[in-house]
Amino acid sequence: MELDKAIKSRKSVKKFSKKKPDWRKIIEAIDSARYSPMAGNLCSLKFILVSDKEKIRQLSKASEQEFVADAQYAVVICSNPSITLNAYEERGGNYLKQQAGAGIQNFLLKLEEVGLATCWIGHFVDEKVKNILKIPKEINVEAFFPIGYEKETAKTKPKRKIELDRILYFEEYGKSRMGR
Numbered sequence: 001m002e003l004d005k006a007i008k009s010r011k012s013v014k015k016f017s018k019k020k021p022d023w024r025k026i027i028e029a030i031d032s033a034r035y036s037p038m039a040g041n042l043c044s045l046k047f048i049l050v051s052d053k054e055k056i057r058q059l060s061k062a063s064e065q066e067f068v069a070d071a072q073y074a075v076v077i078c079s080n081p082s083i084t085l086n087a088y089e090e091r092g093g094n095y096l097k098q099q100a101g102a103g104i105q106n107f108l109l110k111l112e113e114v115g116l117a118t119c120w121i122g123h124f125v126d127e128k129v130k131n132i133l134k135i136p137k138e139i140n141v142e143a144f145f146p147i148g149y150e151k152e153t154a155k156t157k158p159k160r161k162i163e164l165d166r167i168l169y170f171e172e173y174g175k176s177r178m179g180r
């Protein structure tokens with residue numbers, strides 16, 4: 001799939017079919033995150049592939065989002081902050097979030113390319129997710145992703161996005177025209 005097509009067709013999906021994806025496709029998507037930029041090339045990201053239905057149900061509860069329970073898999077993305085914070089101190093906190101986003105976007109675009117559907121889940125109770133998956137307390141849970149195939153009978157179109165001229169400035173903040 002062309003990059004431009006993957007970027008524009010990616011969308012959040014909340015209705016999953018019962019068809020179980022080949023887990024190797026999900027590993028391919030996780031692998032693509034390794035190629036994203038990381039401050040000092042120090043990778044802080046960790047990925048947990050969850051296939052246990054009961055754990056996925058508990059993740060649904062921890063996020064108070066019922067549709068999560070219908071997913072065939074979930075991937076929980078964590079950051080180990082220690083190396084980046086040691087290297088960059090205060091700014092390291094920003095870097096950790098930025099590189100989590102960069103890795104996640106690679107992951108999402110690859111899922112799109114292999115035909116899988118997901119939705120970014122950022123709303124959840126951290127402690128609950130940590131308990132379900134035995135994540136140590138010093139590790140941050142960035143987000144998680146219920147994964148499956150989109151339900152054929154309930155397919156949604158990609159959302160309309162903000163127009164370019166509402167986010168683009170020239171030379172200084174707030175200047176919407178090029179030139180003088």
Ligand SMILES: Cc1cc2nc3c(=O)[nH]c(=O)nc-3n(C[C@H](O)[C@H](O)[C@H](O)COP(=O)(O)O)c2cc1C
Pocket residue numbers: 010011012013065119120121122123124158159
């Ligand atoms: C940081 C972040 C947190 C999000 N958390 C949730 C969430 O908890 N539940 C949910 O349904 N969608 C969540 N989303 C998905 C957004 O609602 C979705 O990306 C947005 O509506 C745009 O739709 P699209 O992904 O189809 O382009 C989150 C997205 C981001 C980037």
